[in-house]
Amino acid sequence: MPADQIKISLEKIKEVNGVENAVLTQRDGNPIQSSGVWLSRDEIFNISSASSAIYNLGLHLHPDELKYILLEGKSSKILLAPLKNSMDDPIDRILIRQDIDNKNEEFFIAITAAPKVNLGGVFLQTRESLREIKKSLILTGESFKPPLRRYDDKQIAHLLESFSIKEDTKETLRINTTSFCFSENTLAKMDQAYQKLTSTVLDMTRASLTVSGGFIVSTYLNEGNFSELDFEHEAAMSYALYSTANRCAWLLKKMKISSILLECMSYYQFTVPLGDGIFTLTVKKGRQKLGLLRLILPRFLIVLNKIVKEAQVIENPVNSFELKHIINGIMLK
Numbered sequence: 001m002p003a004d005q006i007k008i009s010l011e012k013i014k015e016v017n018g019v020e021n022a023v024l025t026q027r028d029g030n031p032i033q034s035s036g037v038w039l040s041r042d043e044i045f046n047i048s049s050a051s052s053a054i055y056n057l058g059l060h061l062h063p064d065e066l067k068y069i070l071l072e073g074k075s076s077k078i079l080l081a082p083l084k085n086s087m088d089d090p091i092d093r094i095l096i097r098q099d100i101d102n103k104n105e106e107f108f109i110a111i112t113a114a115p116k117v118n119l120g121g122v123f124l125q126t127r128e129s130l131r132e133i134k135k136s137l138i139l140t141g142e143s144f145k146p147p148l149r150r151y152d153d154k155q156i157a158h159l160l161e162s163f164s165i166k167e168d169t170k171e172t173l174r175i176n177t178t179s180f181c182f183s184e185n186t187l188a189k190m191d192q193a194y195q196k197l198t199s200t201v202l203d204m205t206r207a208s209l210t211v212s213g214g215f216i217v218s219t220y221l222n223e224g225n226f227s228e229l230d231f232e233h234e235a236a237m238s239y240a241l242y243s244t245a246n247r248c249a250w251l252l253k254k255m256k257i258s259s260i261l262l263e264c265m266s267y268y269q270f271t272v273p274l275g276d277g278i279f280t281l282t283v284k285k286g287r288q289k290l291g292l293l294r295l296i297l298p299r300f301l302i303v304l305n306k307i308v309k310e311a312q313v314i315e316n317p318v319n320s321f322e323l324k325h326i327i328n329g330i331m332l333k
Helices: 002-014 041-061 090-097 119-140 153-162 184-200 228-253 290-309 323-328
Strands: 019-026 031-036 066-073 077-082 107-113 178-181 204-211 215-221 257-264 267-274 277-284 312-315
Touching: 002 019, 002 031, 002 107, 002 119, 019 041, 031 041, 041 066, 041 077, 041 107, 041 228, 066 228, 077 119, 077 228, 107 119, 184 204, 184 215, 184 290, 204 228, 215 228, 228 257, 228 267, 228 277, 257 290, 267 290, 277 290
Parallel strands: none
Antiparallel strands: 019 031, 019 107, 066 077, 066 257, 077 107, 178 312, 204 215, 204 277, 257 267, 267 277
């Protein structure tokens, strides 16, 4: 049975010291098989649906390049690794040359691990297990698509009610309007910081600073063709990825995301929180190892954070939002 073979492969990943759970999931969030510490059925579905949202955003950002996504926080690491075609794999080479569809990127593994886990050991075992799982799925030809199900209005209301866990409280509506004033001097300091970063990160291609909502503050293009529109698209999707990952990490582990790494075929992309926004850095694979890049980035963020704090922040909170109060305050002449 393929399910038994998949279970064995997932258990091999679980045997790596520090790994807590491994769940094979379809791209639509449907869990196939799991291994690890005891989880209820609802918890398995929570992991699958949350990781599926992150995985799909990663694929949207890097549709042809994505290898895996690593989310890091104080209490846990979450790794998402797709069963992706590769010419390095003999099975894939045969299937690609024979034009056989093997559901590329349809499945991925979600792994939760302790913060001090040996990532090298996890990557090595995950790579072997992915090959074994892919072989089981391809050779059996079994489909794990769940049957379609219809819900009436009462069932839908019951499902929505199950998500409502907030206690009855008195709410006061409040609007915070925040504006950032980045002077020419501040932007010049950012450019200088980016230039210093290029001397340290030898294969850096581009970087951007994005505030809450996905709006770009500054960009830096070291090499390659990347238009302003490309930067805006990447900034919006990267912020959406970070926001989704942060909410999912809180749902699963009650933690905030401290960094996101997307390893692609030919480059790395780092996304880290910076104030209310994010900093995104893209580096080509080549002269520097991933471990060194992960050490350099926090030191640069300290410098960039000091520069950002120089931007003037103006807050104008409105304690209550009632239409009659606003209309009464308007004088029409």
